[in-house]
Amino acid sequence: MRKYKYQIPRRLLQISILFIFFGGNAYGWNVLRGNLSSAKVLDAIPLSDPFAVLQSYSAGASIATDALVGALIILLFYAVLGGRVFCGWVCPVNMVTDLACKIRTSFNLDTIWKSWDIQRGVRFWVIGLSVVLSAILGVAAFEWISPIGALHRGIIYGFGFGWAFVLIVFLFDLFAVKNGFCGHLCPLGGFYSIVGRFGFLRIGYDKAKCTSCMKCIEICPEEQVLSIVNQHSGAVLSGECINCGRCIEVCDDNAVKFSSIYLNKYSNNK
Ligand code: SF4
Ligand code: SF4
Incomplete structure (x- = not known):
């Protein structure tokens, strides 16, 4: 499920x-x-x-x-x-x-x-x-x-x-x-x-958990927004993300989840 x-x-x-x-x-x-x-x-x-x-x-x-x-x-x-x-x-x-x-x-x-x-x-x-x-x-x-x-x-x-x-x-x-x-x-x-460029709801990415399978990018209808994947932890900042959550669903490593830049959980740290 x-x-x-x-x-x-x-x-x-x-x-x-x-x-x-x-x-x-x-x-x-x-x-x-x-x-x-x-x-x-x-x-x-x-x-x-x-x-x-x-x-x-x-x-x-x-x-x-x-x-x-x-x-x-x-x-x-x-x-x-x-x-x-x-x-x-x-x-x-x-x-x-x-x-x-x-x-x-x-x-x-x-x-x-x-x-x-x-x-x-x-x-x-x-x-x-x-x-x-x-x-x-x-x-x-x-x-x-x-x-x-x-x-x-x-x-x-x-x-x-x-x-x-x-x-x-x-x-x-x-x-x-x-x-x-x-x-x-x-x-x-x-x-x-x-x-929605500065909207609250974001996708957060944790590089430490990522195993570089790239399933999130494969499934994403706006894959350009996931440019941080394999680069650094952080939040998806592009307003083009449709917040569908497909990237979260396919990630077996729990490296992607809903988050917010305003909660400071995923500041775009290297
Ligand atoms: S408004 Fe509807 S048709 Fe237009 S991009 Fe969004 S989902 Fe697609
Ligand atoms: S929520 Fe949807 S559009 Fe946004 S990064 Fe994930 S798969 Fe792509």
Whole structure:
């Protein structure tokens, strides 16, 4: 079970959130109503996707106080906890891309043909492009084609043509680039990596316990964040870590665990 120590709770949380949203629409539950872009808890506390609000603002829309407060709540939450906790624990697309990665790895597709060469930094250009296009087109550009919104709304309200965006992401990750969408292109993931740059929750690495098997790097969807492995003990400082805990699950030496730079347990000592 150690292998799924975090994977099971992650999936449960991702599915539960979808289910609660679904119940809000289908049965009128008022726990969490709306969608991932704009929702209300108990019909009182607003929650908004800050990146969607930023695009709407750029598109020239007047931002309602509720949306602004909702965006600030979410920004603060992920800034304190760690931005890409959203990716690993909340976003439904993570289940799709993890599945594509699992199949890709199981069938050794990387050995059959060469993965496309895309830099991970492209997602930050996509953030800028989304904001600029929003201003030019007068609509929140990424929200229009977002597989996250398409999948989320599809499950809650029923699928229209939005399933096509989700299928494209799945096929892209399966055949073109390993961890392609979330690890290279998604502007929301990029946005949260900036927001959570100084977040509390970190992965800590203890070089003294490490036997250099490199399983953590093999399994990590953002392997560049584990550059300290085999170098020195310390905390993963990159905001690109999605806090999925896969590195902890596969480490037989207990050399990796959840930690925080603010607890001083893993100051980046040599
Ligand atoms: S990178 Fe984007 S699609 Fe992937 S889990 Fe994060 S927000 Fe969702
Ligand atoms: S470092 Fe660990 S927690 Fe962070 S993305 Fe990689 S596998 Fe997940």
